[in-house]
Amino acid sequence: MERPDFFTLKNGEKAKLPFSNNEYNKRVTKLRSLMDKNNLDMIILTSMHNIAYYTGFIYCSFGRPYGCVITENKISTISANIDASQPWRRSHCDNVIYTDWKRDNFLRAIVSIIGRDEPPKRIGIENDHVTLEMREKIGSIFTFSVFSDISKDLMKLRMIKSKEEIEIIKNGARIADMGGEEIVKNIREGNTELEIAIAGRDKMEREIAKTYPDAEYMDTWVWFQSGINTDGAHNPKTNRKLLKGDILSLNTFPMISGYYTALERTLFVDHADDASLKAWEANVKVHKRGLELIKPGVKCSDICYELNELFAELGFLQFRTFGYGHSFGMLSHFYGREAGLELREDIDTVLEENMVVSMEPMIMIPEGNLGAGGYREHDILVIGKDTVENITKFPFGPEYNIIRN
Numbered sequence: 334m335e336r337p338d339f340f341t342l343k344n345g346e347k348a349k350l351p352f353s354n355n356e357y358n359k360r361v362t363k364l365r366s367l368m369d370k371n372n373l374d375m376i377i378l379t380s381m382h383n384i385a386y387y388t389g390f391i392y393c394s395f396g397r398p399y400g401c402v403i404t405e406n407k408i409s410t411i412s413a414n415i416d417a418s419q420p421w422r423r424s425h426c427d428n429v430i431y432t433d434w435k436r437d438n439f440l441r442a443i444v445s446i447i448g449r450d451e452p453p454k455r456i457g458i459e460n461d462h463v464t465l466e467m468r469e470k471i472g473s474i475f476t477f478s479v480f481s482d483i484s485k486d487l488m489k490l491r492m493i494k495s496k497e498e499i500e501i502i503k504n505g506a507r508i509a510d511m512g513g514e515e516i517v518k519n520i521r522e523g524n525t526e527l528e529i530a531i532a533g534r535d536k537m538e539r540e541i542a543k544t545y546p547d548a549e550y551m552d553t554w555v556w557f558q559s560g561i562n563t564d565g566a567h568n569p570k571t572n573r574k575l576l577k578g579d580i581l582s583l584n585t586f587p588m589i590s591g592y593y594t595a596l597e598r599t600l601f602v603d604h605a606d607d608a609s610l611k612a613w614e615a616n617v618k619v620h621k622r623g624l625e626l627i628k629p630g631v632k633c634s635d636i637c638y639e640l641n642e643l644f645a646e647l648g649f650l651q652f653r654t655f656g657y658g659h660s661f662g663m664l665s666h667f668y669g670r671e672a673g674l675e676l677r678e679d680i681d682t683v684l685e686e687n688m689v690v691s692m693e694p695m696i697m698i699p700e701g702n703l704g705a706g707g708y709r710e711h712d713i714l715v716i717g718k719d720t721v722e723n724i725t726k727f728p729f730g731p732e733y734n735i736i737r738n
Contacts, residue, residue: 339431339442344418349547350389350425351590356497357425360387360490361408367486368403374453376403376483377443377471380462382669383487384410385591390424391551392416398439398467401426402446404453411442423549440474457483485673491662492674494687498592499715502661502689504544505587505594506713506724512537512585513596513727516557521738522577522602526562526570530555537587545589552588552665557581559602563707564697566597566655567666577603580706581736586666593664596727597693597711600734608703610731615647616696616708617730623657623676623692627714627721633680640694641678652696654707661689661713688716 350357364387368376378384378401385391390410392399400411409427412420421428429445431438447453456475458468460482472480494502515536519529533555542550559575562568563582575581581600586593599613619640626636637657644650660674674682674690684690695709712725728734 336434337432338435338438339429339445341421341428342418342430343421345422348422350423351501351545351548351592352389352497354425356495357387357389359495361403363490364403364487365405367483367490368405368457371455371457371481371483371486373455373457373481373483374404374451375447375455376457377401378403378459379467380459380668382491382591382663382665383459383462386491386663388424388426389590390420390428391549391591392420400439400443402443404447404450407446409446411439411446437470440470443471444474453478455479455481457481459484459487488671488673492660492671492682492688493685494662494689494715498662499687499689501589501592502594502713502715503724505589505592506596507726508537508540508544508587508589509585509594509596510725510727511540512555512587513583513598516555516583516585517600517736518738520575520581520600520602520736523574525572525574526557526559527572529575530557530570533557533583533585537585541587541589548590552591554586554588554666556584556586558584558707560706561700564699565707566695566709575602578606580605580609580708582707582709584711588665591663591665591669593661593669594713595691595711596725597709598727598729598734599708599710600736601731603735603737605731605735606704609706612649612652612696612698612704612706613708613731615644615649616694617710618647619643619694620692620710620712620729623694624712624714624723627658627684627690627692627716629684629686629716629718629721631684633674633676633682633684634678636676637678644694644696649696652698654695654697658691658693661691684716686716686718690714690716 397413431442461484512533516533657676660671693711697707
């Protein structure tokens with residue numbers, strides 16, 4: 334029996350994807366315009382975020398390569414045989430499956446998509462994702478091609494959200510608030526970070542399923558930290574039990590078909606001492622000012638400089654730990670960062686209509702100091718033509734978030 338290097342399989346029917354056919358067609362049309370502008374004959378996507386953005390398919394790698402090939406008149410995902418026909422059902426395009434029977438069948442699948450077409454003279458790839466090994470292998474089968482990095486161009490296209498994207502982001506913000514509300518119900522002395530986080534995550538996943546009954550469900554998570562565990566924004570939850578007077582960091586992340594949203598809040602169990610209140614109120618003051626500064630036409634770096642001045646005036650600038658905000662969309666904690674749209678001193682991007690950014694100042698006071706802990710608030714804002722909409726509704730500050738259950 335001779336087993337194939339690659340094949341196609343249309344098992345079942347195409348699934349309902351998170352966006353309309355028209356939405357995917359518009360994205361691919363813009364991508365082909367980018368190809369024309371850069372004189373590219375073909376693009377090979379390898380990242381989870383860009384493959385999902387242009388096709389709807391979110392792969393599970395487990396060490397295997399995945400891809401998407403785009404030419405002037407073709408687009409196809411490339412997936413491993415272990416996934417059978419799920420990638421075809423979840424792709425807004427064709428799909429080619431490669432097998433494990435021979436080494437580098439992934440590369441043979443790429444060539445199969447081109448078929449008898451003219452070999453590509455110029456190929457776009459994602460330098461910020463493709464490994465050195467894969468870059469060498471792709472170069473070995475397209476020996477006469479010139480390769481260009483398109484990762485930053487792709488990021489810029491993703492930074493401007495469509496109407497359909499903004500709708501899914503707004504639903505994500507709403508569901509993040511619901512997860513936060515469920516977490517607050519479970520905050521009490523003796524409960525663990527783990528159990529409280531589970532309650533919030535389950536609430537969000539059920540609401541995602543209710544809102545998007547045809548979706549796949551993956552990656553929704555909660556970071557719920559207490560005490561010293563609040564010192565890092567991305568610290569995993571532990572089995573630590575809550576104590577009265579603990580500082581808490583509530584972080585809910587509903588993931589809807591690869592689209593990331595978040596709610597982040599500082600809270601305290603039962604009471605907060607004077608030093609903690611002073612630090613918390615300073616961070617809240619910066620947060621409120623940051624919400625006012627986010628407007629169309631404003632430069633990201635200028636927002637940072639003004640907020641730095643306010644933190645310095647309040648006496649807490651030395652405790653600031655990272656940028657003031659970032660973009661939203663097809664991203665997660667392990668793929669898809671849109672680094673060109675972050676509220677940092679080294680980013681001069683100008684905010685414009687249909688961008689979506691957070692405002693999330695954080696300060697961290699080390700153990701052994703009065704008011705020790707990490708303080709962070711986080712809202713999501715949608716930039717309009719002349720206005721800004723804050724789509725996070727969960728309250729923040731000492732007035733609301735000293736929890737006495």
